[in-house]
Amino acid sequence: MTTAKKRSSGLVVTALAVVVLAVASLWFIPLFPHHAYISGWFLFALMLILTFFNFRKKIPFLRVGKASFWLKMHICLGIFSGALFFVHMGWTWPGGLFRQLFAWCFLIVFISGLVGWWMSCTFPRRLTVAGYETPFDRIPDARNNLRQKAEALVLDNGDGNTPSLASLRYADQFGTFFIKPRNFWAHLLESGSPQAAHTSQFDEMERYIEKGELGMFAELRDLVAQKHMLDYQYSLQLALRLWLFIHIPLSYSLLIFSVLHIILVHSFSAAVS
Amino acid sequence: MKDSQKSSEFQRKDYVRPNQNWACGHLCNGEACRIGPSPKGKCRATTECVPLLDVKPGEAKGHYKCTRPASAGGKCPNGPFPDGTCCKSIPKCQPRRTLRAIRKRIVAFTVIASILILFIGIDRKARDEFINPGPVSSTHASQHFSDLTKKITADDSSCSACHESARRNADTWPTKVREALSGGLAPHALINKGPSPPSGMDKNCLACHAGKNFHQPNMATEFACHSCHVEHQGSGFMPEVSSASCLACHESPELMAESRQMASNVDPHLFPSSQIKSNVKHPSLGRPDGGYTKLIHAFYDGHPEFRVIRDKVKDLNTLKFNHKLHLASGEIPELHGKSLSCKDCHETDSKGEYQLPITYEKNCVECHALQFDKDTPGLTLPHGDPFYIRSFLRSLSIQYEEYAKTTEGITLKEPLREYVRSKGANVEELYQTGEYMERAVFFADMKGEVPGGRRAPFAGCATCHDVSQPLVANGAPVIAKVAAPNRWMEVGKFNHSMHEKGMSCIDCHDVMNSELTSDVNLPSIKSCVDCHSPKGGIDHRCVRCHNYHNTTPGSLFGETSKQPAEKKEKTSGQ
């Protein structure tokens, strides 16, 4: 389909550029004794362009190109800058405190970017298929809704004097389940075990349940299933937001470090003794 | 709608505002209040409404009405208190930052932390360690070096020995940056090919390492020290100079042409000459026409032939030795049941690098024992000074007596006299006169021919040595001194034992056809590049053999131009 072609065309160009760069770094680039300065300046310019993607998001009212174009550029240039980074370092890992700090910083930003890219490509589909689509900021409301429904269901059901088995079990097992988001990692890793555990609990309870409570029991079961869906939405949507907690702060550090790096390599260069 | 796409239910009347920094503290319970926190994050919850005083006509005081808006549930059933306060106060909360606001804080924190780290890092106390891009070589890291630096620069930091900026405060760095950007690191300078031109740092190197123009006087261009010597590459020795540094000139037609041109204007005595170190004076190996300006691309591509081979140098040694006879003629009897091989005479030094010098005592005596009386094979002449040999011959009776005592075990006076007498008679029968015996010993060759037409019953000194008549009356005959150079090729390093793996001596040294002492049986470069090339896969870097500097630059320890290699060579040979 044309969609896929269009999407990948930028990546194909990037892959080609990376290969050309790798070959050049073996044959062509060593001819220039100052090549590290050249690649360094390019890298710095790339970092500025890459960081500007974040500013683009802050100025939607100016005509500076569509954000989707910026993202494509961000991904392609980001990948290329990773290759350029290693060429700049001469395919070795640097020594020295500051340079290592700097290099680690770059590597973390680069890798977190790749991870984020992968999540952005794969998580939306998972979220869509899972259903129970809820805006992230409204998840507490939806959760509260489920909790109130579940509590009302359980309280409503008893005769008022003797607590029913279901309500005892509710207090036992689901009382805290509805209060907070649960099973962050399990949902992120697509594990069905928490839900399976609940299912088996319900299956076990079904044997002891009184006939009159069957309706309420089925509804409770449904609510628990919905809470799992909501938690799933929460986990994935949170993950889609959290990776930026690493990527963005460190990319600012990277810019700060690179300024010092530029000052150092020039003021300590042999050119000025 | 499909089951899987079931939508969640929540208050749809309100916008979701992900752009806000603060959210109501009750939001996590899903019970955010209508008022919401202030943009600065303060809870503004008060009461659900502000009751309104309603005075109907005719009423004196009136009464309060609930004014809770419809969006919050409309009028409440209880209504306000009589004093006009709302009956429903909203519980206060501690507003929470939204995820995005937390991210903003983390960004701010990281930025501040990064700047702090940098400022701590470039403080003088921590600076050297912080900004050092990698460990310096162990010499430059030594205590001795830093003591020396302190003397020269009066600065605590040994970095300042090379880097002026290390001596200064960080606020002077931008000036340096500007200087660099307008000088050697200006944009147009970055795309220059070839080695870096002399730089400001060179003078710092020269403060310790005296002399810089120590290559060839006709160099077309000069370089910075750092274009070949790269520091900060880890402790230990500095990394070897890469061949590319050499080829930057030797591969460049322009530079080599210029050098050729310059050579014609340079006093020829200024060129360093190459000598073969030996007791015998070899003619010096001359510069080729045009100097060393042939274009070289690699050891295997364009490197000229070794000078020893190119100039067809002869071995001027006086010893007579025929390699072919010893190894290939079949005339030599077996030694220890085997025919002779190279190793029977040539032995490498303990490092396995070079061949030890051949000595009579070690390598010849086994076959060439100096026997003169075949009835007494155990008694041999001494090897060495001809004067001693003559003395030995002239005190022969004492020598026999000594021999009888030590070897034959004859100690009694009578048998001893008898033994000496019979031996003396035997010798007399062989040589008739003492004078003849001396001549035979010194001048007989391998076939026993003594100049003057007589024959000796054994091979004399002249078999191997160049023996001539005494220079003074009543003097001993003169034997020319044997002298082979320890090494023919002084520049290149070589390790024989490393080459033994899979190769034999004659693969390189063509001794099977060598009959004359004057043959220098060294291989041509051609046999080297078979292996020392990308094809052969063996190291072919320039620095394996060559030293750019003709003399070693002055070292930190004050010993100038004393080559440690020279000491070594005294014990090694080839």
Add this chain to the structure above:
Amino acid sequence: MAESNTSLAELTRKAAKPDRWDDPLDPNMTDADVDGLMAVEPFASMDEKAFPSSMPLREILKADTAIRKYEPGEIVVRRGDYGTSAYLVLGGEIEVVLKPHLDPRLLGRAATGKKKGFASRLAQLWSNNPEPEGWDEKSLRVSDKFQNSVNTDHNSVFLQDFPKIISNTETAAMTEGQMFGEISALSRMPRTATVVASKSGTRLLEFSWQGLRDLMKYDAALKQQIDSNYRKYSLSSFLAKVPIFTHLEVNSPEFQTLCIEAQLQTFGDYGWSGEYKKLATDGDPETKANEPLVVKEGEYCNGIYLVRAGFCRVSQKYGGGDRTLKYIGAGKIFGFEDIARQQENPEEDIDSLFTLRAMGYADLIFIPTATLVKYVPEGQLKADLPDGIAGEAKPQKKMSDRLAEEGIHPPTNLMEFVAEQRFFNGTQSMVIDMDLCTRCDDCVRACASTHDGNPRFLRHGPMMDNLMVANACMHCVDPVCMIGCPTGAIHRTSHGGEVVINPASCIGCTICANNCPYDSIRMVEVRTNKGRFWVDDNQKPLLKATKCDLCIEQTSGPACQNACPHDALTRADLSQENSLIQWLKKR
């Protein structure tokens, strides 16, 4: 969640039966008023006996009309408004402003087409209000002058300095007994002119469209009068634009006959949006019930239908039910290919291949085959298929197959979804591909930063497979929200046709928000810049209607669409089924 074993009793609730007269236009109408009305024309000459006992004339008048008094300069209807009322002049005089049209600002609208300059756009980076819905006191109202001109009693607006304004324009006066606004009311078209009361004590009788419809049904004279007006002013200009009739001269006798022979048919309920909304909120909208049948598949349909207003669903039998193939809106034609088939096989009786239903409401024009054959050349009937379906008519092929051949294949489930949710109304619906959307809310933030820190849509809504139609104003073809705005604050822009609200002249009456079937208009309680709620004298919070304005003040187009880093969001014209498909293919 399906529930299998609920009893019938659980499925039903008892309630009072809704009555035709439950919700009168003016509850204050008395029988005396009705008596007074019965004395004037045209009611005086109406035959009360012609009305059925279930729907007597007097009841209609009592429930569906209202007597309104106007002062000079008071605006009765505004040009460009959508309205459901027609008016009869009972006394006094009104002026119809012909040209030039009045300045929109006089009518409570925002200045037209003003875009922000670069500096003020850039200033949004720091000048946006940090307070949610923080409004300046100045921006709460247009001006004191305008505010004074609002007659809060019957939610109308006076033209300030009326005589001077009127003297500069060409107007037509209308006096006692004359009727206006009926075409706009019945056919759901925007008002073509502004009408202002010019004499003091002007009395107008306002008809609701239901009342007018019922009167027309049982009184032939009124029907005749309205019909002829309609044919004269409205129908001819509509038919002149229909492709198959473009070869006819507008003034030619053929065209005149065509206008007379065309039959006007209205299906469904005008107030479909309210009905639909009620059904939707009650759950399980059995929408088909509200879709009157026009043509049934397999039955003979002797002519074509042109859609004048509203929407129709074209469906075909599939298994046990109907499958929606497409929906057609204003200007589209139905039944043309049946005629074409008939032309090819004149002997056969050709039955319709498709079912046509009005969705909620549709204003259709039926042109019988006989008329069509008369005015459309025979060759054109075969070759030139209108409605964008070019090429040979191949009746044996299903329409969906043909669509697939052209490379446009609207999946039927998508068609069904768009139809069920009534999204075909939107020209700028926000469609999000949830398979690409990372839920980053960049669109919402972009919206907020272009609207003084306030988002103007909700990134949530009904989903079909991976497509979500978010809760943003769709800028409908048929903007029901615009019906009944008392100040004209909500209006279409004259240049782009976007439906926008002038916040300053919005009085927070919530009519538009309640009208919108998609809940896309939100009433917000506005606050001061310090976060205190603006309240009126009765401590009631001031409300403002807010919704997506397609970033009409920005030069960058809809910020949401441009801000999406994954190309997951588009503003699609769902009234053209191709628009969405093309976007889906293009990405």
